[in-house]
Amino acid sequence: MTAFFTEGQSDPTVQPVPASVVEKVDAADTTLHNPRWAVISLGSNLGNRLDNLQGAIDALEDTPGVRIKAVSPVYETEPWGVAPGSQPSYFNAVVVLKTTLPPSSLLERAQAVEEAFHRVRAEHWGPRTLDVDIVAYADVVSDDPVLTLPHPRAHERAFVLAPWHDVDPEAQLPGRGPVGRLLATVTREGVSPRADLELQLPE
Ligand SMILES: Nc1ncnc2c1ncn2[C@@H]1O[C@H](COP(=O)(O)OP(=O)(O)OP(=O)(O)O)[C@@H](O)[C@H]1O
Numbered sequence: 523m524t525a526f527f528t529e530g531q532s533d534p535t536v537q538p539v540p541a542s543v544v545e546k547v548d549a550a551d552t553t554l555h556n557p558r559w560a561v562i563s564l565g566s567n568l569g570n571r572l573d574n575l576q577g578a579i580d581a582l583e584d585t586p587g588v589r590i591k592a593v594s595p596v597y598e599t600e601p602w603g604v605a606p607g608s609q610p611s612y613f614n615a616v617v618v619l620k621t622t623l624p625p626s627s628l629l630e631r632a633q634a635v636e637e638a639f640h641r642v643r644a645e646h647w648g649p650r651t652l653d654v655d656i657v658a659y660a661d662v663v664s665d666d667p668v669l670t671l672p673h674p675r676a677h678e679r680a681f682v683l684a685p686w687h688d689v690d691p692e693a694q695l696p697g698r699g700p701v702g703r704l705l706a707t708v709t710r711e712g713v714s715p716r717a718d719l720e721l722q723l724p725e
């Protein structure tokens with residue numbers, strides 16, 4: 523190999539790469555080589571709710587760098603955070619996946635899947651065809667408002683904790699502890715399993 527630039531010499535045309543950039547590239551590279559687990563919550567209270575959840579699962583599985591490992595049972599749930607009776611009930615479920623995408627790309631993909639289901643952001647906690655939230659990404663803890671990890675309200679939502687606990691009874695919510703213990707602290711009223719319905723893990 524021709525060594526124009528041996529150690530100790532520098533190419534004057536090459537700009538030094540800032541350490542912060544090197545750090546980011548290294549981090550992305552590590553992510554690419556180490557798939558991480560992530561948990562995603564799905565919700566729908568408009569249109570064909572079951573089809574919307576299944577469509578989201580299929581679209582997530584179609585994402586390069588995403589493999590869905592588990593799909594939870596379906597729950598029918600009273601709308602959380604709004605006046606009782608003001609919205610149709612939700613279908614909720616959770617998927618556990620492995621991904622080589624960094625958290626920001628997974629969020630982008632989650633939002634693209636919501637858009638594909640014609641989700642309209644009209645009012646805070648308004649009814650929606652599809653909601654795709656990142657509940658947790660490995661053991662990442664971040665208070666960035668664009669992507670808060672774990673999801674800032676996951677620990678108080680039985681419609682997230684119950685289906686997650688079904689597929690992974692040992693699960694831990696980073697920074698908050700075992701999902702089973704969190705589930706015992708929230709009300710399960712209005713969160714009913716729909717054993718007559720089933721979502722499919724993509725082949
Ligand atoms: N963990 C997360 N998962 C998804 N979105 C998040 C997360 N953390 C922060 N966000 C940000 O929250 C913004 C609002 O998301 P969205 O409209 O789905 O909220 P919501 O589903 O109505 O309410 P909630 O966040 O209580 O479930 C998004 O644009 C996104 O940038």
Ligand SMILES: Nc1nc2c(c(=O)[nH]1)N=C(CO)CN2
Pocket residue numbers: 564565566599600601602603612614647653681
């Ligand atoms: N039952 C239920 N209530 C909600 C849900 C949801 O998915 N299920 N999502 C919300 C905003 O993300 C607000 N309220």
